[in-house]
Amino acid sequence: xxxxxxxxxxxxxxxxxxxxxxxxxxxxxxxxxxxxxxxxxxxxxxxxxxxxxxxxxxxxxxxxxxxxxxxxxxxxxxxxxxxxxxxxxxxxxxxxxxxxxxxxxxxxxxxxxxxxxxxxxxxxxxxxxxxxxxxxxxxxxxxxxxxxxxxxxxxxxxxxxxxxxxxxxxxxxxxxxxxxxxxxxxxxxxxxxxxxxxxxxxxxxxxxxxxxxxxxxxxxxxxxxxxxxxxxxxxxxxxxxxxxxxxxxxxxxxxxxxxxxxxxxxxxxxxxxxxxxxxxxxxxxxxxxxxxxxxxxxxx
Amino acid sequence: xxxxxxxxxxxxxxxxxxxxxxxxxxxxxxxxxxxxxxxxxxxxxxxxxxxxxxxxxxxxxxxxxxxxxxxxxxxxxxxxxxxxxxxxxxxxxxxxxxxxxxxxxxxxxxxxxxxxxxxxxxxxxxxxxxxxxxxxxxxxxxxxxxxxxxxxxxxxxxxxxxxxxxxxxxxxxxxxxxxxxxxxxxxxxxxxxxxxxxxxxxxxxxxxxxxxxxxxxxxxxxxxxxxxxxxxxxxxxxxxxxxxxxxxxxxxxxxxxxxxxxxxxxxxxxxxxxxxxxxxxxxxxxxxxxxxxxxxxxxxxxxxxxxxxxxxxxxxxxxxxx
Numbered sequence: 001x002x003x004x005x006x007x008x009x010x011x012x013x014x015x016x017x018x019x020x021x022x023x024x025x026x027x028x029x030x031x032x033x034x035x036x037x038x039x040x041x042x043x044x045x046x047x048x049x050x051x052x053x054x055x056x057x058x059x060x061x062x063x064x065x066x067x068x069x070x071x072x073x074x075x076x077x078x079x080x081x082x083x084x085x086x087x088x089x090x091x092x093x094x095x096x097x098x099x100x101x102x103x104x105x106x107x108x109x110x111x112x113x114x115x116x117x118x119x120x121x122x123x124x125x126x127x128x129x130x131x132x133x134x135x136x137x138x139x140x141x142x143x144x145x146x147x148x149x150x151x152x153x154x155x156x157x158x159x160x161x162x163x164x165x166x167x168x169x170x171x172x173x174x175x176x177x178x179x180x181x182x183x184x185x186x187x188x189x190x191x192x193x194x195x196x197x198x199x200x201x202x203x204x205x206x207x208x209x210x211x212x213x214x215x216x217x218x219x220x221x222x223x224x225x226x227x228x229x230x231x232x233x234x235x236x237x238x239x240x241x242x243x244x245x246x247x248x249x250x251x252x253x254x255x256x257x258x259x260x261x262x263x264x265x266x267x268x269x270x271x272x273x274x275x276x277x278x279x280x281x282x283x284x285x286x287x288x289x290x291x292x293x294x295x296x297x298x299x300x
Numbered sequence: 301x302x303x304x305x306x307x308x309x310x311x312x313x314x315x316x317x318x319x320x321x322x323x324x325x326x327x328x329x330x331x332x333x334x335x336x337x338x339x340x341x342x343x344x345x346x347x348x349x350x351x352x353x354x355x356x357x358x359x360x361x362x363x364x365x366x367x368x369x370x371x372x373x374x375x376x377x378x379x380x381x382x383x384x385x386x387x388x389x390x391x392x393x394x395x396x397x398x399x400x401x402x403x404x405x406x407x408x409x410x411x412x413x414x415x416x417x418x419x420x421x422x423x424x425x426x427x428x429x430x431x432x433x434x435x436x437x438x439x440x441x442x443x444x445x446x447x448x449x450x451x452x453x454x455x456x457x458x459x460x461x462x463x464x465x466x467x468x469x470x471x472x473x474x475x476x477x478x479x480x481x482x483x484x485x486x487x488x489x490x491x492x493x494x495x496x497x498x499x500x501x502x503x504x505x506x507x508x509x510x511x512x513x514x515x516x517x518x519x520x521x522x523x524x525x526x527x528x529x530x531x532x533x534x535x536x537x538x539x540x541x542x543x544x545x546x547x548x549x550x551x552x553x554x555x556x557x558x559x560x561x562x563x564x565x566x567x568x569x570x571x572x573x574x575x576x577x578x579x580x581x582x583x584x585x586x587x588x589x590x591x592x593x594x595x596x597x598x599x600x601x602x603x604x605x606x607x608x609x610x611x612x613x614x615x616x617x618x619x620x621x622x
Contacts, residue, residue: 134323136557264444
């Protein structure tokens with residue numbers, strides 16, 4: 001069976017075009033740099049963090065930001081910057097896992113529904129209709145109340161509810177791709193459905209998929225923090241940016257209110273950076289689309 | 301029009317039915333409706349209640365019993381408060397609708413103003429500031445924004461100026477001691493409405509900007525300008541009228557998001573609406589409140605989507621509803 005191999009020169013040209021387009025998006029480059037630094041600081045926390053993890057200083061208690069403690073300390077005298085860096089590991093790992101799993105599920109279902117059509121597609125559309133009718137946050141809270149609040153349960157539930165958006169996008173793309181000549185050509189030379197999907201359809205979805213992973217990472221960080229605030233997220237003593245925020249939410253009007261600002265700022269900066277990278281990816285991989293990240297999100 | 305509306309509603313019925321059955325099944329699997337009674341040392345009680353509620357029958361029969369009760373107005377009794385479910389949902393819905401209506405009005409107006417302003421002055425400083433602001437609005441966790449708002453707009457000014465009351469209240473939707481007045485309501489409403497709508501304004505204003513830019517560069521606007529129509533009229537009568545359509549569609553699509561936002565907003569500001577009711581019921585496993593809650597929000601989302609389609613048709617005669 002003949003497979004059409006991509007030409008090497010073409011691949012190289014595409015790659016250099018990608019970098020040229022991506023780097024032209026200055027905010028995307030800035031976002032990528034910030035993300036790299038943040039990730040390095042969080043995952044290298046054992047080296048970077050100013051104090052050992054969970055080192056309490058009960059005599060010191062909570063102090064405002066100072067030269068010794070850049071972001072201050074919490075009630076137990078723990079250095080807040082150290083806590084935030086370690087919590088960032090959990091938030092980032094969770095967001096990346098959910099983004100990858102939800103996108104994989106969505107791409108698989110969307111591609112099959114769009115390619116096969118018929119009753120599979122009808123069933124798919126009805127199922128996503130269900131998801132559109134109920135507020136995602138209510139569904140998530142319900143599921144997590146039933147399954148418990150372990151990081152694994154949170155990853156599973158967020159993935160199982162977050163796949164619908166990318167699935168709809170992929171379905172739409174596949175619907176138009178499957179009418180193209182190169183797909184006909186592949187079928188004529190005897191490629192099976194699976195071969196057509198994997199070798200010919202999927203490579204054309206690279207741009208959409210990459211952008212969606214970025215958006216899903218951003219969406220997951222925000223939704224995890226919101227679930228934590230409502231009491232359904234990651235539970236102490238395990239810490240994430242979301243539950244640090246929710247623990248500090250009672251401090252409004254007290255002198256310790258600074259504890260509320262910092263985890264939120266870390267979330268804000270991370271999500272902004274991810275969104276910019278997503279925009280850059282979209283411009284670089286899918287130049288026809290001009291929508292900004294402000295017009296498409298994971299959990300709607 | 302009527303035929304279109306009724307067909308759409310009929311079409312959404314199976315979605316609601318299947319959805320409510322799945323929820324019924326999920327809620328029945330996760331929660332034990334007799335949890336409270338299990339502590340009572342009376343083995344006969346559990347058996348009697350199981351018998352009375354039909355819990356020993358198949359899930360389909362149970363669902364049918366619940367559904368027929370729901371449709372005939374018998375919504376059961378809350379296991380959390382032991383009160384009747386219907387008045388509970390009724391009063392929560394009244395409170396929430398007030399917040400929701402103000403939120404929708406504010407978010408739409410703000411999005412249109414920001415979007416039109418940015419489009420008319422494309423690439424100006426104010427356009428870029430608003431673009432930046434919309435990126436920020438999208439990257440904020442809404443509850444954090446709400447909490448920071450309380451600190452910055454209510455607590456700080458009060459502490460700094462030594463007032464005995466903050467300028468904007470952040471508990472409930474009215475003061476219990478005072479007669480309800482417009483000023484009092486407004487002072488309670490500002491922070492919750494901002495919290496509820498920050499993300500939506502960020503997204504919607506981008507939509508208005510994009511569709512305004514499309515409209516402003518189109519031929520009919522050029523024609524209007526060539527005829528000597530003043531700028532203000534060109535923007536409002538010609539361009540904006542065409543920009544409304546896409547916005548209304550987005551508003552409808554985001555209605556589930558808006559209702560989800562109530563959970564957070566009502567939690568922060570202690571507002572006794574649907575969002576709080578959902579969380580309280582969920583934490584205590586109150587099946588008889590959760591199910592009607594889901595159905596009502598589902599119906600609300602479907603009706604809003606339908607209303608948007610009809611409004612789109614009215615605003616844009618090119619879209620023919622058939």
